[in-house]
Every structure is written in structure tokens, then in C-alpha cells.
Amino acid sequence: MAFDRDLQPTAAVRGNLQFTHSGLVTATYFVEPLGYGLRRGSDKFDVKAAHHALVTSLPDGALLLGIQARLNTLDVLTKMVEGVDLDTCEDYADEVVASFERMRAIGPRTRIHLLSIPVGAGNTGISGLARVWRGSTTAVDATAISRAELDGYAEKANEILSRIGGDFDPVPVPASLFQWLWEHYLSRGAVGDPVAPARAGALDDATAAVFRSAALDEGARSDGNRRLRPSFVPVIKVVQPDFEYRPSYQAMLTPHSFPYSGMVFPGGSEFLTVLEAMENVTVDWAMRIATRSADQVLKNNELNLRRLGDQMDQRDQEVSFAQNTLAAKAQMLGEYNNHFEVNSGESEVSFTTVIAVGGPSREIAMDAVNTLKRRYKRFQVELAAPVGAQVDLWSMFVPGSPPRRAFDDFAHIVPSDMWAGFVPFTTSQVGDDSGPVIGVNLLSGNFEPIHFGIMEAALHDFSASFAVTGELGSGKSYFLKLMAVLVHDMGGQFLALDRSQVGEWEHFAGTIDDAVVIDLADPAVSLDPLRLFDPRIAGERALDSILPLLDLSPTSGAGAAASALLSVKGLAEHGIRSMLDLYRTARRLRGDGELAAEYADLAARLGTIVERVPVLFDPDLPPLRLDAAATVVRSHRLALPSAEELTTPHLYQRLPLTKRLGTALYELVGVAAREAFLSDNGRFGLLVGDEAHHFTQTQVGAAVTSDFSRDGRKHLAAIGLASHDPATDFQGAAHNLVPNRFVFRQRDEVLARNSLSWLGVDLEEAPFLLQVLREETSPPVGVGRRVPEERRGEMFMRDALNRIGRGKVLGPARPDRAAAITSTPTAARQTVP
Structure with a gap:
């Protein structure tokens, strides 16, 4: 199995600078991939433009890498606890521990996306250092490299990065990444494949790297199959002396040809996305780049055209297909030349792409190879596994590797504009950089955890408010309860309005310490705004809710009388401290003065509801206090208007008193939560409303939604809303200011279109997503039309950075928490008074 190639070129490492035996010096960087996923076409063209600037600025020999690796579970947990004091949040600590398994x-x-660029020729003395590949584990002493030399290489690298721009946010890799890459390549897809390093902290910033020795057995001859020559078998068996029992079987693939007619962007050119969602194997890609300017291309085209003309002259008397072939080549060359003449900023890109498939056995690796070949046929890309060139292509993944013949043999030449359509540095990641894990990413195929840093968003100047839509039984309420329990466990508080007849939120709150449940139809507390709020704002808050309830205009006679009584001056002058005092004062004033008739009208209107609404007029009830960890307000016995009644003027004018009353109480709960949570009390507050139109379609509710969306980040607060139809319910602030959006199953076509449009998806560009949402998102199956356990919680989402993806909500990792938000009591078990 031994061979005499030096496949590890590194002689010394200083930070992200690599010095090779051949004298080449490279600088390697982490690259931040650009959000792609399900974004609109206009956004994708911006991503293409960034890649165009990248490729036209890269020096010849630049290496682009996309390395797949297992996520480090401890890194995931570290992100979960960022900003959370686990000493005071024991419930969340238990959740994090349960999340580990x-x-x-x-x-x-x-x-992991990497960029390695040559930045110069190093000290020739380095090439005489001991060869690391030959089994030496002694670290190379890099102290001979002077500071002036290092500064010169760093300056050259910064000059290149400056031309590229900041779209990809390049960050220098630590020195030990070179060792990590090497160990990953040797164990690709096998048992010893190391977990992915985090951008910071997972690897030590050493000044040298120690590389394991290994043998690359092309053709896997050591397996005993000697009937086939190694050059006929496109597979490499990588064996490490210290780990012979866990070899890695790898195959190197490269595009043999691309579609003759080109690849349409977006949607047809992103051929590297095919590599995701491969089971049981690890798939990496590498792309080596060389560019030529438009002037060079035009000069070469002239020379090539002259040669074609000479050949055509030599064959002008010949009757054969060759004449037609030469004419076709001349036409193509003319079109190619015209492209560069018209686009002065263009350049020509020569690129070699290698796709590495690694697995624990030869059979698994070759099955994956065949799967990839079938997938690429849909792109009209022919994928080849060149026999005899496997080791050469394997070496292209190693930064600093010297050019080999295979790199040129499998190179393709395209204009830089076409290359930019490949958009290799992209990601389908959604969610936040830290926070609790709410689910996994389905769009990327890698099942990365989706973090939702609802309590951290304010610290990063983002709104933590969110909105959810979906049909009945799709998972909206489950998700709302998930977010509520996470907020509670992380030390926050929440208030939820429970409209369910069976009291699912009341049942859920029963599992939380310090939870308060309030029934507005049988109140134990008062929502009297004059008792709830500071006297400076109490009258204003009362007016906002009472005037619509009494069908009064603030400029009408009785409305003006109420406004005068509820002013700061009026409250003090008449000693009004409660709604009952307001009613009594109006009755007392109805027989005196110029406004006697107006006070009489106001007293009569108030008199119709005094006895009906103890939650507003009973002076013996204590006022609502929102200092509990969890507050659930049951409104199931309140009559509430539909969204149509709230948005249609003539229907709103005909609303019965019971529905006006229900709306007023609903709004008062929201206003009370706003006053309590949008204050600097040092505790995060979440207001949850499952009937979104009551918060978005009324003047008071819209103001509450707007205040939470705009100012929640300043005061550690957020609002969570749910609806069946976002086109109707998520207007105004709920549409413009709520950044985090979730769409669960919606089988109705109209509502599904409304949901995806609200999410930001352009269905003209991606019409297939409508079917995915209606038929392939948590689909009910079988006789009972139930959703299988493994398919529950599937959804689309849009995060605070406007990235759109598809995921699956996991729910709490703690069994007791999962049971609390999953189980819903039946009506028979409820004792409704």
C-alpha cells in the first residue's frame, strides 16, 4: 500500500499562513456562506454578484473548500446557554442536559467553508525540512521565519481580501485547522472522522501542526481483490497505521461535462447543492481556480480564430463533416468573444471541481457515488470517477498542494459571470446564532439545530416577536406553548390568552410553579384600567377600551363627557379611582350643569354593563398583577367578533354588546401586559395571543402589537401571535415589524398561498413550494388521517435576517415538559363553572 508521493505539503504553519515544501505560502480563511435557501430571485442575484466579485479578485491557484463534518454536540449546548444564568435557571439547565442525548x-x-489563497513564495530553506508525510510526528520549527516576512504575506492577503469585499466575512483559521483538515481527509466518513471545529475556541491557535501518517491504497488492493487492476477501480482505501481497524473508503468525482446550452440561474446552476442530504457518507467538495482577464481572452480568441480559419481554408475542397464542425466552432468562438467584448468587467475562469465521497465501507461509498451520478443527471451534468487519477484528485483538497496533471485534465473554462451562478459559498441555515434549540433544519439536509434566541435578540438589537400561521391541528398552539415554556425556564415570564374550551393553557400552566389562571367570565381579579394603571395614564387607557365598548366617539356628547371625567384633572377633581366611581360620578352629574344630558347618556350606557362585567366594576376584586412566572387568562366564555366583523365597517357597527365587551376585555389584557412587560424590570416578558385578529384589527390591539414589535427589544419583551389566515390577520405592525415567522401545514390553497406570500416566498419563481406546504408538510396518513410522530412539527420559517428555510419543531427535550405541552385535556375532564 505504500507509495512515494508527498501528499502533505506543509512544512510550517504560523497562524493561518502555511509554508509548503515547494516554497509556496498560502493564507487560509473561514468563509461565512451567504444565506440562500428559499429567498427571492432578486436576493439570489445579489448572492451571485458577491460571488462574481470573489472570483474576479482571486489569484491563480486559489482553493475553495466545502467540508462536511459532524457538529460538536457540546458546541450546540454552549450556544443554548449563551446569556443564561444556569445557577438561577435550573429548569433550563435540565432542558440543556436532556438536549445532549x-x-x-x-x-x-x-x-465548513474555507478559502485558501497563495500569497507568495516562502523561504527556500523550508523545502529542505524533514518530510512530514514520511511518518514524522515532530513539529516543524517555524521560528526561522522573520516577522517582516510574516507581515509581508499578511499584507498581500489583506490586499486580496480587500478586492473581494466583506460579503463573505473571511476570518483567519487557527494553525491547528490544518491538522484537523488532514485528519478529516484521512478518516472521511469513517469512525474516526473528527467533529467540526467551531469558528472560535474549538481549536488551539498553535504555531505548528502534527500530521498523521497514512497510506492511500488506490483500488483497495489490500482487501484481497487482485482480479482487477487498481487503475480500473475508482476508490481509495485510506489506512492509518494507528487505526487500521477503521479504514476510510473514498471516491473522487469530478464533472466531466456541463450542459451544452448552459445552466439557468437561479434554480439550474447551483450544482453543489446536490451534495447535501447524503446518508451514511461524508461528502466534501473542492474547487481550484485560475482566471484570465478579458484582454487576455480576446487576444487568445483572435489567435484561435485565425487557426480555425487556416484549417477551414485547408479543407475548403474536402467533402466531410469536418467542415461543418469547424464552422460550428468558429460560431461558438465568435459568440464567446462577443460576450467579453460587451462585458468589459468579465474574466475567464478555469476551474477544477472535485467531489470527495467517504464512507466506512467500499459498498457504502460506491452506493453513494451512484446516487450522486443519478442526481446530477437532473442537472444534465455528467459526473465521472476517473480511474488512475483518484489520489491526484484527493490531494487537491489539501491546501498548498502543488499542481498535478489531473487538475488540468479535468478543468473547465467559463466566463466569470457563468461561474458566479454556481454560488458555492451559500447556506440554507435559518435561525439565530445562539439560544434554545427549537427544531432541526430540513432544507439543508444536514439536520442542523435551529436556534431561536428569543431572549438574546434584544441584546443584538433585533425584535424577538414572532407570528405563526397554519390550519387547525398543524402545530400552532404546540409551538406557542413551546416558546412560552422556554421563556419561563430561562427566567422570563409569560401571559397567554386561552380561547380553548378545554383549557389547554390552563392544563399546561398547572405544571409550572407560580402560575396564575384567570377566567374573565368568573373573575378573581379586576381588569379595571383605573385601578390597574398609574393615574397619569389610567384615564387614557380607560378611554381606549371603554369608548368603543359603549359605541361612543371621543368627540360626541357622551364621549366628550367621558373624556373630561377621565382626564388627569377630572379624575382628581371628582375623586374617580375606579370604573364604578366613573359610573357613580356620571349618575351624580346627570341632573346638573350644561352637560347634564351628556352625563345622563354616559350613565345610561355604563349602567347597561355595570352588573354584567364584574371584572371591570367589582371594587372587591384585587387588580390584576403581572408578576407571576406564568399567567393564563381564559377567555373561552367571552363572545368575540370574527376578523370579518372587525374589518367590515357596517358589520362592526352592528356588533352586539357582548362582542364589544369581549373585545374590550381582550384588549385590556394586552394593554396590561404591555404596561407590565414593556418596563425595565429586568425580566423578559412574552405576551401570547392565539387569536391574532383581536390584536391586529382593532386600534388598541394594533397599538399593543406595534409597541411590542418596536420597543420589545429595548425592554426585554416580545409578542407571539397565531392565526389561520395571515393575509387578513397579519396586517400593519404584525406584517411589517414581526421578523420571525413560522408557517405550519395549510391544505387550503388560498390560505397556503397567503401564508407563503406572508413568509416572503415568490410562488411565481418557486410554484412547487405550494404543493410542499399543502401535501408534504406533516401530512396526515392512514385510515385515521393522523400525522406520524416523526413527521409532526414540520414547517417553513423566516428568521430575523430574512432567511427562509424549512424545518421541524422538536419540542422540549425534557420528557415532563414535552408531556405538559403535548397533552390536551378533554372537555369531559373539565369542570367549567
């Missing part, structure tokens, strides 16, 4: 079982992966 769940993450290990899921086995999420990620793709």
Missing part, C-alpha cells in the same frame, strides 16, 4: 441521536452535521 437528543442531539447525539440526531447526529446533525454542518458544512
Whole structure:
């Protein structure tokens, strides 16, 4: 199995600078991939433009890498606890511990994007250092490299990065990444494949790297199959002397040809996305780049055209197909030349792409190879596994590797504009950089955890408010309860309005310490705004809710009388401290003065509801206090108007008193939560409303939604809303200011279109997503039309950075928490008074 190639070129490492035996010096960087996923076409063209600037600025020999590796579970847990004091949040600490085993079982992966660029020729003395590949484990002493030399290489690298721009946010890799890459390549897809390093902290910033020795057995001859020559078998068996029992079987693939007619962007050119969602194997890609300017291309085209003309002259008397072939080549060359003449900023890109498939056995690796070949046929891309060139292509993944013949043999030449359509540095990641894990990413195929840093968003100047839509039984309420329990466990508080007849939120709150449940139809507390709020704002808050309830205009006679009584001056002058005092004062004033008639009208209107609404007029009830960890307000026995009644003027004018009353109480709960949560009390507050139109379609509710969306980040607060139809319910602030959006199953076509449009998806560009949402998102199956356990919680989402993806909500990792938000009591078990 031995061979005499030096496949590890590194002689010394200083930070992200690599010095090779051949004298080449490279600088390697982490690259931040650009959000792609399900974004609109206009956004994708911006991503293409960034890649165009990248490729036209890269020096010849630049290496682009996309390395797939298992996520480090401890890194996931570290992100979960960022900003949370686990000493005071024991419930959340238990959730994090329970998440450890769940993450290990899921086995999420990620793709690390790297850029390695040559920055000069190093000290020739380095080439005489001991060869690391030959089994030496002695670290190379890099102290001979002077500071002036290092500064010169760094300056050259910064000059290149400056031309590229900041779209990809390049960050220098630590020195030990070179060792990590090497160990990953030797164990690709096998048992010893190391977990992915985090951008910071997972690897030590050493000044040298120690590389394991290994043998690359092309053709896997050591397996005993000697009937086939190694050059006929496109597979490499990588064996490490210290780990012979866990070899890695790898195959190197490269595009043999691309579609003759080109690849349409977006949607047809992103051929590297095919590599995701491969089971049981690890798939990496590498792309080596060389560019030529438009002037060079035009000069070469002239020379090539002259040669074609000479050949055509030599064959002008010949009757054969060759004449037609030469004419076709001349036409193509003319079109190619015209492209560069018209686009002065263009350049020509020569690129070699290698796709590495690694697995624990030869059979698994070759099955994956055949799967990839079938997938690429849909792109009209012919994928080849060149026999005899496997080791050469394998070496292209190693930064600093010298050019080999295979790199040129399998190179393709395209204009830089076409190359930019490949958009290799992209990601389908959604969610936040930290926070609790709410689910896994389905769009990327790697099942990366989706973090939702609802309590951290304010610290990063983002709104933590969110909205959910979906049909009945799709998972909206489950998700709302998930977010509520996470907020509670992380030390926050929440208030939820429970409209369900069976009291699912009341049942859920029963599992939380310090929870308060309030029934507005049988109140134990008062929502009297004059008792709830500070006297400076109490009258204003009362007016906002009472005037619509009494069908009064603030400028009408009785409305003006109420406004005068509820002013700060009026409250003090008449000693009004409660709604009952307001009623008594109006009755007392109805027989005196110029406004006697107006006070009489106001007293009469108030008199119709005094006895009906103890939650507003009973002075013996204590006022609502929102200092509990969890508050559930049951409104199931309130009559509430529909969204149509709230948005249609003539229907709103005919609303019965019971529905006006229900709306007023609903609004008062929201206003009370706003006053309590949008204050600097040092505790995060979440207001949850499952009937979104009552918060978005009324003046007071819209103001509450707007205040939470705009100012929640300043005061550690957020609002969570749910609806069946976002086109009707999520207007105004709920549409413009709520950044985090979730769409669960919606089988109705109209509502599904409304949901995807609200999410930001352009169905003209991606019409297939409508079918995915209606038929392939948590689909009910079988005789009972139930959703299988493994398919529950599937959804589309849009995060605070406007990235759109598809995921699956996991729910709490703690069994007791999962049971609390999953189980819903039946009506028969409820004792409704």
C-alpha cells in the first residue's frame, strides 16, 4: 500500500499562513456562506454578484473548500446557554442536559467553508525540512521565519481580501485547522472522522501542526481483490497505521461535462447543492481556480480564430463533416468573444471541481457515488470517477498542494459571470446564532439545530416577536406553548390568552410553579384600567377600551363627557379611582350643569354593563398583577367578533354588546401586559395571543402589537401571535415589524398561498413550494388521517435576517415538559363553572 508521493505539503504553519515544501505560502480563511435557501430571485442575484466579485479578485491557484463534518454536540449546548444564568435557571439547565442525548441521536452535521489563497513564495530553506508525510510526528520549527516576512504575506492577503469585499466575512483559521483538515481527509466518513471545529475556541491557535501518517491504497488492493487492476477501480482505501481497524473508503468525482446550452440561474446552476442530504457518507467538495482577464481572452480568441480559419481554408475542397464542425466552432468562438467584448468587467475562469465521497465501507461509498451520478443527471451534468487519477484528485483538497496533471485534465473554462451562478459559498441555515434549540433544519439536509434566541435578540438589537400561521391541528398552539415554556425556564415570564374550551393553557400552566389562571367570565381579579394603571395614564387607557365598548366617539356628547371625567384633572377633581366611581360620578352629574344630558347618556350606557362585567366594576376584586412566572387568562366564555366583523365597517357597527365587551376585555389584557412587560424590570416578558385578529384589527390591539414589535427589544419583551389566515390577520405592525415567522401545514390553497406570500416566498419563481406546504408538510396518513410522530412539527420559517428555510419543531427535550405541552385535556375532564 505504500507509495512515494508527498501528499502533505506543509512544512510550517504560523497562524493561518502555511509554508509548503515547494516554497509556496498560502493564507487560509473561514468563509461565512451567504444565506440562500428559499429567498427571492432578486436576493439570489445579489448572492451571485458577491460571488462574481470573489472570483474576479482571486489569484491563480486559489482553493475553495466545502467540508462536511459532524457538529460538536457540546458546541450546540454552549450556544443554548449563551446569556443564561444556569445557577438561577435550573429548569433550563435540565432542558440543556436532556438536549445532549437528543442531539447525539440526531447526529446533525454542518458544512465548513474555507478559502485558501497563495500569497507568495516562502523561504527556500523550508523545502529542505524533514518530510512530514514520511511518518514524522515532530513539529516543524517555524521560528526561522522573520516577522517582516510574516507581515509581508499578511499584507498581500489583506490586499486580496480587500478586492473581494466583506460579503463573505473571511476570518483567519487557527494553525491547528490544518491538522484537523488532514485528519478529516484521512478518516472521511469513517469512525474516526473528527467533529467540526467551531469558528472560535474549538481549536488551539498553535504555531505548528502534527500530521498523521497514512497510506492511500488506490483500488483497495489490500482487501484481497487482485482480479482487477487498481487503475480500473475508482476508490481509495485510506489506512492509518494507528487505526487500521477503521479504514476510510473514498471516491473522487469530478464533472466531466456541463450542459451544452448552459445552466439557468437561479434554480439550474447551483450544482453543489446536490451534495447535501447524503446518508451514511461524508461528502466534501473542492474547487481550484485560475482566471484570465478579458484582454487576455480576446487576444487568445483572435489567435484561435485565425487557426480555425487556416484549417477551414485547408479543407475548403474536402467533402466531410469536418467542415461543418469547424464552422460550428468558429460560431461558438465568435459568440464567446462577443460576450467579453460587451462585458468589459468579465474574466475567464478555469476551474477544477472535485467531489470527495467517504464512507466506512467500499459498498457504502460506491452506493453513494451512484446516487450522486443519478442526481446530477437532473442537472444534465455528467459526473465521472476517473480511474488512475483518484489520489491526484484527493490531494487537491489539501491546501498548498502543488499542481498535478489531473487538475488540468479535468478543468473547465467559463466566463466569470457563468461561474458566479454556481454560488458555492451559500447556506440554507435559518435561525439565530445562539439560544434554545427549537427544531432541526430540513432544507439543508444536514439536520442542523435551529436556534431561536428569543431572549438574546434584544441584546443584538433585533425584535424577538414572532407570528405563526397554519390550519387547525398543524402545530400552532404546540409551538406557542413551546416558546412560552422556554421563556419561563430561562427566567422570563409569560401571559397567554386561552380561547380553548378545554383549557389547554390552563392544563399546561398547572405544571409550572407560580402560575396564575384567570377566567374573565368568573373573575378573581379586576381588569379595571383605573385601578390597574398609574393615574397619569389610567384615564387614557380607560378611554381606549371603554369608548368603543359603549359605541361612543371621543368627540360626541357622551364621549366628550367621558373624556373630561377621565382626564388627569377630572379624575382628581371628582375623586374617580375606579370604573364604578366613573359610573357613580356620571349618575351624580346627570341632573346638573350644561352637560347634564351628556352625563345622563354616559350613565345610561355604563349602567347597561355595570352588573354584567364584574371584572371591570367589582371594587372587591384585587387588580390584576403581572408578576407571576406564568399567567393564563381564559377567555373561552367571552363572545368575540370574527376578523370579518372587525374589518367590515357596517358589520362592526352592528356588533352586539357582548362582542364589544369581549373585545374590550381582550384588549385590556394586552394593554396590561404591555404596561407590565414593556418596563425595565429586568425580566423578559412574552405576551401570547392565539387569536391574532383581536390584536391586529382593532386600534388598541394594533397599538399593543406595534409597541411590542418596536420597543420589545429595548425592554426585554416580545409578542407571539397565531392565526389561520395571515393575509387578513397579519396586517400593519404584525406584517411589517414581526421578523420571525413560522408557517405550519395549510391544505387550503388560498390560505397556503397567503401564508407563503406572508413568509416572503415568490410562488411565481418557486410554484412547487405550494404543493410542499399543502401535501408534504406533516401530512396526515392512514385510515385515521393522523400525522406520524416523526413527521409532526414540520414547517417553513423566516428568521430575523430574512432567511427562509424549512424545518421541524422538536419540542422540549425534557420528557415532563414535552408531556405538559403535548397533552390536551378533554372537555369531559373539565369542570367549567
